[in-house]
Every structure is written in C-alpha cells, then in structure tokens.
Amino acid sequence: MSSNNFNDTPERPARRGFLKAGGAAVAAGATLGATNIAHAAVHAKQDAAIADPMLAVEPFYGEHQGGIVTPQQAHTYVAAFDLTTTSRDDVINLLRQWTDAAARMTQAQPAAKLDGVGDDHPAPDSGDALGLGAAGLTVTFGFGPGLFTSEGKDRYGLAHRRPAALVDLPRFNGDQLLAEKTGGDLYVQACANDAQVAFHAVRQLARQGYGILHMRWGQAGFLSGPRAQTPRNLMGFKDGTNNPPTADPKLMNQFVWATDADAPWMQGGTYTVVRRIRITLEHWDQMELGFQEQVFGRHKYSGAPIGKQKEFDAVDLDAQDKDGNPQIPENSHVRLSNRASNNGAQILRRSYSYNDGTDFYIERWPPWRQETEYDAGLIFVAHQSDPRTGFIPINEKLAKFDMMNQFTTHVGSAIFACPPGAKPGSFIGAELFAA
C-alpha cells in the first residue's frame, strides 16, 4: 500500500456520515417490524443526524464571512500572524490560497487535494481532522493595522485604504498586555464543534504561509452550554444573555456590519476586537455567592438580573431595594456594560473560555498571591460596525469601574478589519487589493 492510497480519506465525509446515519436508522427501524414505523424512525434518526454537531456544514462564500453571526460553535482556535514578506503579490497569493483552503475545509475536505503533490513536497494536509466531518467549521479572516502600515512603512501600497474605524486601541486602565499575545497583521478565527477541527484549519493556513509570515499568537477556546441555553463562563455565570439577536438583520446592520462610510471595501464586513482576559479563578472560587452576584449584577443560578426571576427578564437599572439603594449595584458588570449606560452602543460578543494549564503568576489585587495558578479565562471576541462607538467606550468604563476587575486582567489585545465574504472564484479581501 503506497502512501497515495486514500482508502479512508473522506472528500465528503459530511455527506457520507449522513447517509451512514440514515442506513443505520433503516436497520434499527426494521427490527420494529412495520414499514411505517421504520419510516418514522428514519425520520427521527435523520433529524438526529442533521443535529449531530460533527456533521454540521456552514457555507463559506457569501455576503458576509462565516463565524460572525453564525450560531456559536463549541470550540475555536484564533491566531494572528505577522507578515514578513515585502511583496504585495505574496500577500494576494496567500489570501487566494487561504480562501481556497478555507472554503474546502468548511466543506469537510482536506486543505488541498491529497494526491495533488508528489512525495517531494510537504503533505498537503496534516491529516489530523480526517474523518471528523466539517463540525460546523467557519474560518474568518481579518486585517490588522500592520497590513496597512508597519513601523511607518506602507509595505503593500495599502496605507491610504486603511479604514478610519480600524483604530489603534487605546491603553485601557489596568491593561497588562503581553507583546506576544497582542496585535498581528492577519487574523484567522476558526470555529467548529470540535477542538481538533478548529486547530487543524489554522495549522493548514499557517503552513501555507511558510516563508512569508510568522505566527504572532495562537489561542484555543471552548464553550460549554446545555443545548439551547446561554452557556456559562468559567466564573459560573451565564454569558451572552444581552447580546443583540443575530436573527434580526436590522440590528445586525446597525451594530455589527460595517458600512461603506469610510472604506467601501469593508461594506458587509465587521471590526473585531479580541482580548485575552485572564481570570484568577482560585480567588473567585473563594468568594461568597452573594458577593459574586453583586459583581455581575445577576443571580448566578438563574441568570436573572438581581431582583428578577428569569434570565431574560429586562435589566431595570432604576430598581431600588427597600433601603433605596440600587438593586443592581453601581459598579456591577451588568450595569456598566448595559446599552442604557453606553449611549445605546451594542457589540456582538462571541467569546470563548480558554484553559492553558498553569503557570507562575503574581496577582495584582489582594491577597497578592505569587504562585502557580490557572492560566485560564476568557478569549473575549466582539464584532461591531465601528469600535469607536462600540468596544472602546464600553471598555473605557468597564476598565475603570467594573468590580469584576479584581479578578480579571487583560493580557492580550488585538483589533482587525474583517472584510465581507468572498465571492466564488474570488478571494477574501479582493476589493481591498483592487487597483
């Protein structure tokens, strides 16, 4: 058997998996001994197959990129790269190759044809996601400030096309940013219902960029939630309750999708802010439940705003307790981040928890422990039509006043312009590079 034998290489595992599930259902139904019952069982099993998160397939091409308003998958791997090439053509060719590979992988195919190269080249796909299915993979690309101007140089003739909304983020109160977790010229966000499928996508793209870019940072994340419920973050609270509903195109147009106001090539794209927020979970876990609820402004178990019964009950910032004090504390996270406190600003949060084991850490709040601690927390990801009216003013306020800051430290930060979706035959960002 030669190394070009691809017996179990699935060019279409999603479809194959679906058919296989259907076949199993026929067999299972048949044991019930009645055709109509078997038929019903087939329907039920097919529903189950469609709902199998490993078999989910998201479109790649379209008006918008995937992974922005796509219902959030269970895992992510986000990465940023620094370009080392000085050639505009290199960048264009890379984006063409990335577009093609991403489109293939989202459809459960290898990054490139497995028999497309001889044995004197690197394998066209690392193979670790073979047979796993598309797992709902989306791959979202973004452009950092360094693509437009890097150390004062207009490397690719793009400086004049930088959108005004792609600002350099200000330094926020309490920021303790690490250079090796911050910034980047190119952004790749892979989201999938399987950790290996997400990481696999980024690995293939990184390999394709060999010689013209360096990895700046990479980060795995995950999200665990009971089906159809708001997932809980590592602090144990439901996270995302007050997100603007992605099913409402009007709200998405208002808060998420960029307009052509300052950069026509960005119309239908979005601006994405990524923050690596370390949480001293050991510290948090020693707190009383009631205090934790004061910090969030919500009840922990139900997710309801303090004083309310249900998760989706409206946040009433004017409610007072019997002593006339605000029921939702002045410095609680819910109050400070609420749109009513931020001139109506909203951002679409699409964050993941992260868990990178342990390392030596010096806490910056009492009890100021210095010891081996969890390197875990939140990969905060927020999409918005303009960070100058979205993340920046909201986080200015949170960074100064949020009680949660006793437990959280922003150690990584990046901002990217994520262009609109690619058209079939074209590539991501084509309109930026159009003469």
Next chain:
Amino acid sequence: MSSNNFNDTPERPARRGFLKAGGAAVAAGATLGATNIAHAAVHAKQDAAIADPMLAVEPFYGEHQGGIVTPQQAHTYVAAFDLTTTSRDDVINLLRQWTDAAARMTQAQPAAKLDGVGDDHPAPDSGDALGLGAAGLTVTFGFGPGLFTSEGKDRYGLAHRRPAALVDLPRFNGDQLLAEKTGGDLYVQACANDAQVAFHAVRQLARQGYGILHMRWGQAGFLSGPRAQTPRNLMGFKDGTNNPPTADPKLMNQFVWATDADAPWMQGGTYTVVRRIRITLEHWDQMELGFQEQVFGRHKYSGAPIGKQKEFDAVDLDAQDKDGNPQIPENSHVRLSNRASNNGAQILRRSYSYNDGTDFYIERWPPWRQETEYDAGLIFVAHQSDPRTGFIPINEKLAKFDMMNQFTTHVGSAIFACPPGAKPGSFIGAELFAA
C-alpha cells in the same frame, strides 16, 4: 430572589435531560399523527438520548477507580498538587472530602450541597458545570513519591508503606523537564465528554484543599475521533491501535492492575505515568507524507502497519521489502514500542492531545528555529501494574532511538500510585492510612 433560589440547579440533570429528550420526541412524533409511529420515534430518540455523551454517567465506587479502563472520554484535566500541611489528619480529611465530592460530581451533582453553607462561606460549587450533565465524568486519584517522603522527611508516617513499584523515574535521553510541569504529591485526573465538566471537577477539589496544598501543575487535554474509530493525534496518525483491550480482564490483570506483591493497599490499583510531550508541529507539517510514515512505521490515512492494508493488521517486524530491508524501519515508533521488542511488556496508554496556544520556543533539532510556536502536543498517560517492567524500559529504548524524537520533547513528567476504588462510606486510599 435570594441567592438560595436554585430554580435551575440540577441535582439530577442527567435524569432530567433524559426525560426532556423523551418529551421532545413525543412532540416530534405526534406531528406524524399516529400513536404507534410516535412510539417508534420515542424509542429512536431515547436511544439517541442514551448515546448522548453529555448524559453518560460512570460509577464512582467500585473495585477499581474510574478513568483507567473506562472507555476514553473526549476531554481531560489532569493536575498535581504539593501538600503543604504537616498533619496526617489534614491529608485524611482532604481525601475524605475529595472522595465525597468526586462521587457527587460523577453523578452530575454539585461538589457539595448548594444550600449547605451560609452566605459567609465560599460558594460550595463554582457553578460553571450546572446543567451540563455528568458527561461521563471520572475522577482518578493518585499518590506521588512526595506523599511518602518529601525532602527526606516522613511527613505523614507513610514512608514505610511506599510501594517498590512507585520508583522515581530515571532521567531519559533527551528529557528537557520543566520543574513546574513535573512531579507532585497528589494526582487528580478528571476525564469527561466536556472540557468544562472536566476542569470544573479539578477546580472544586483544588478549592477544598485551600490552605493545605498548592497547585503544582494543571493541564487540559482533548481527543477527537470519529465514533468507534481510533482517534488521530495532532501528528495526524491514529494513536492507540495496539493498546491491550480493556475488555479483557486477564490482560488488564496482567498489565494494568497492581498486585499486592509489595504493597497490599495497592491491590486493584495501578501505576500511572504522565508525560507532557511537546511536538514541533510546524516542523512536522513541513515533512513529506512518506517520511512521516517511516517515522511511525504505519500508513497515515489507513493506520495500517507499513506494507499492510488495514489498521488492525498484525505488525510484522520480520517483513522485508524487495531489497531485503525491514519493511517497518529499525527506528520507527511502532517497532521500538512493540511488545515484541520489549520482552512482552505492555502498558495501557490513555493519552490526550493538548493545545496551550503559543509561546517562544527554541527547537533542539534542525532547523533550530527560535520563534513563537505552538505549545501543543501530547499529554501521554500510561497505566500499568509496574512501571519497572512497563513504561521505563519501553521509554528507555524510545528515548534513545525513536525517529520521532526529532519532533517531540518531553517537558513534563510524573509518576503516581493510583489506589483501588473506594468503597461506599470509605475514601480513596483508606487502606494506605489504615493503622
């Protein structure tokens, strides 16, 4: 609503989830308009519910601890702790508390009763796994050499009970061990079908040990595999094909379960070796497919031994190619680790991939790059009846000769005696502490 309102606190979410799935099926079936069809659909959906990995429940109490021959769950969090107390009673009380908490969590309950403490104590459970189900959670405890003697001191009167098989691991060729990823007095291995459920279990136990132990290291891992197939590691090869079958009690008694030969309290336990093996995936991804197959001694896509067709075809170490050279290379991983090359020794590997983002790294093999790279690889976990005839001789050979060493570096290491399972009403390791 007070903080003692537990509206959505699931004391038995597994069961509730099951009933909910059944109820949904009734509704779905009813739209088909015939009772018997609805009934069939209920059966099909109930099968699906039973197979739902989030609803799986593993027993905690028993002859052996869970997480050893338990079919491997999709996620893990492994951790080691150093004891700081000098009190034997502290250790016993901790193990009692851990046993109780672990038993509860494996049955999808919070680590302790949520309404069991007043609001002047830390919350009895961090809440981040509420509603997720047991997800097949197992919690496995082990004792490191430091429990018996630490810096020459017999802190807990246990020195004379240290089993001979709990050796200090030798230094292996190529080891680049980091102190902060190595050793530990107590071991906790949580495995579950959900990353948050696994981490949650370790967090609760760590919090319960506050003041008498320190975290030494913690590590998340994952495993992605098409259902009922051998999963692929990050190098893209199937991993675990030649494991001794856990369904064979005779083999498990021979190779996995400790006997009472040198430590009666360990009968029914096992010795566990953990190695954090970093893999330079960027380097590996630049290799040709044929070379990768020579390194493993297997075909990548099928998993078959070189020269064979199917994954489970026997490894024939004597087979030669047409030029009379061994078909499975002398320095391939499969040959060197095969039981025929190791006096029949076998170990039960139960490893996970890990993916801790990126950091600055200096490669120790050509091309000796120094740059930001993936901190990813394998959390190698092996269970065995005696490491002196198991992991140690096998790894002595691999460390010297395995071609794979060009891509792998062992950066963490630990060994633990994992005692037998606890009896209801007793605690893990009770017989070690029995006078």
